[in-house]
Amino acid sequence: MTDPPAAPRRRGAARTDELLQATLDLAAEVGYAGLSIEAVGRRAGVGKHTIYRRWPSKAALLLDALSRVWTSDLDYRDTGDVREDLREQFFRSGVALSSPPIGPVYRAVIAEAQGDSALRATLHERFLATVEQRTLDRITRAQRTGELAAEANLEFAAEVLCGALYYRSLLSTRPIDEDAVDGLLDMFMAAYGTTGQTG
Amino acid sequence: MTDPPAAPRRRGAARTDELLQATLDLAAEVGYAGLSIEAVGRRAGVGKHTIYRRWPSKAALLLDALSRVWTSDLDYRDTGDVREDLREQFFRSGVALSSPPIGPVYRAVIAEAQGDSALRATLHERFLATVEQRTLDRITRAQRTGELAAEANLEFAAEVLCGALYYRSLLSTRPIDEDAVDGLLDMFMAAYGTTGQTG
DNA sequence: AGTTTATCGGCACGTGCCGTGCCGTTGACA
DNA sequence: TGTCAACGGCACGGCACGTGCCGATAAACT
Missing domain, CATH: 1.10.357.10 (Tetracycline Repressor, domain 2)
Structure with a gap:
């Protein structure tokens, strides 16, 4: 009864990338309402610390996510x-x-x-x-x-x-x-x- | 030891006016951050119901407060x-x-x-x-x-x-x-x- | 290979606000 | 004087923020 390995737990820069993408995906699905750090964490299957370790605030995360698609x-x-x-x-x-x-x-x-x-x-x-x-x-x-x-x-x-x-x-x-x-x-x-x- | 009567508890339209003014005063003091319905209630010495009975949402209150000074x-x-x-x-x-x-x-x-x-x-x-x-x-x-x-x-x-x-x-x-x-x-x-x- | 170490996911906490329900009081009006 | 809606106060459940702690895990080092 080995659990399925699912996606291997990534770390570092790879995770950062996934989190930005999860933010964008979430925004596309639920819009501004519901675009919370907790929701991003849930969607990415990630603890809040993993987000807060990378960005000091919700705003910083949003700005980076925006950079990703705007430039x-x-x-x-x-x-x-x-x-x-x-x-x-x-x-x-x-x-x-x-x-x-x-x-x-x-x-x-x-x-x-x-x-x-x-x-x-x-x-x-x-x-x-x-x-x-x-x-x-x-x-x-x-x-x-x-x-x-x-x-x-x-x-x-x-x-x-x-x-x-x-x-x-x-x-x-x-x-x-x-x-x-x-x-x-x-x-x-x-x-x-x-x-x-x-x- | 009679408590000071303080301000008599007003009702109806007079209260509505006071609440709009309290909203503006609070905005002037603390800015957008901290401009919550609870804060308005505290400042006006008013239960939240007294606000929600008049406006369906925070936004409606803000719009009315804005009308008061903008027009x-x-x-x-x-x-x-x-x-x-x-x-x-x-x-x-x-x-x-x-x-x-x-x-x-x-x-x-x-x-x-x-x-x-x-x-x-x-x-x-x-x-x-x-x-x-x-x-x-x-x-x-x-x-x-x-x-x-x-x-x-x-x-x-x-x-x-x-x-x-x-x-x-x-x-x-x-x-x-x-x-x-x-x-x-x-x-x-x-x-x-x-x-x-x-x- | 084994060991270390930082990162990880999960969980819980304290704070603050939202919007609602209840309860005893108060003021206006008949 | 009596009635009744409006009132202030309080508590609730829900949600989000940002932080702290835990054991697990993946990567880096020896």
Whole structure:
């Protein structure tokens, strides 16, 4: 009557990986509600210590889990048409932000961050500022190629673009659809675009 | 040895008012963390039932508390200079959103809303959409007076303006300072303003 | 090979909050 | 004065957080 060996009990980095994956799986299944450390532990068949040994808090775990799936979607294309590249990227971000597992995990981080200004700073550094920077990079290239006005201050433009996206997907209840993206890009191009304007 | 009568035990609407005020006071003192129904009850010297009899959930209480202090700051001025009116209003909103008691209560609602889509819808209806609408009203007037381009679709502009504001004050860690407001208004006026442009 | 040692899963604890039930009291209103 | 709903206080079960302790186990060292 030997018990089935089941999965061998892993340790170290392998376990860390499994835990991040379990967090994402759990988020996809049950959403933000029920996304607790205890639930992650139960799902991964793991004691809470195994989690707390790796991350000092629930927020830290969530941030790492988010990194795991978020970074791959960050890059803008560069087809030479800045409006089209932004458009494509905004849709991708919008879908990502409103689908599991990214949506629930992002929401969980935001909820957690409301009561913890240090976490809010980390969220901003690791995610929001990064996205803004990539946006700024892309539109700065467009400025150099003459697609956007040379004198424009694009730093705030990048923030406004990202802000509109996150506002709609995380605070509002409206989807990031064609109308929203086109409306946003209309405003952006009307402000800074060179095509069809004097000059 | 008669006990001091202290405050007479009030009932009904008077108590409701006291409870909302206690919620705001507590938020101002301890911030979002510690803003629990039990804490509100303790502070107001009230049993939890007295709260739950009035509001079905913590979120409902927070929304009502927020209404109590938020609505007064909603109105835009109309001096005839749309940029200046927006500027003044954005500063006021920025200060309100980052000061007690509005800041902590708003954060609490947002945190709560991340796990409750019905609450998110209510938050949007009662607050975000209202602010967007007043913004839209103001810039629509500006469109009629010729300050803004007649063909502009201002609905998305209103959302983008508000989105930038809320993004910065609630998700980002940066303050709503002169640079931010001016950068935002530069973009807005460059897109839709008529002054200094052809036509 | 055997021995050590850190990591592991499991369990229990104390704290805090949620939302509900009960109970004796109190204030408003008839 | 009497009635009755609203009240404050208390306790409960449930859940999650973060920590402490246990014996088991896998990896590293000898």
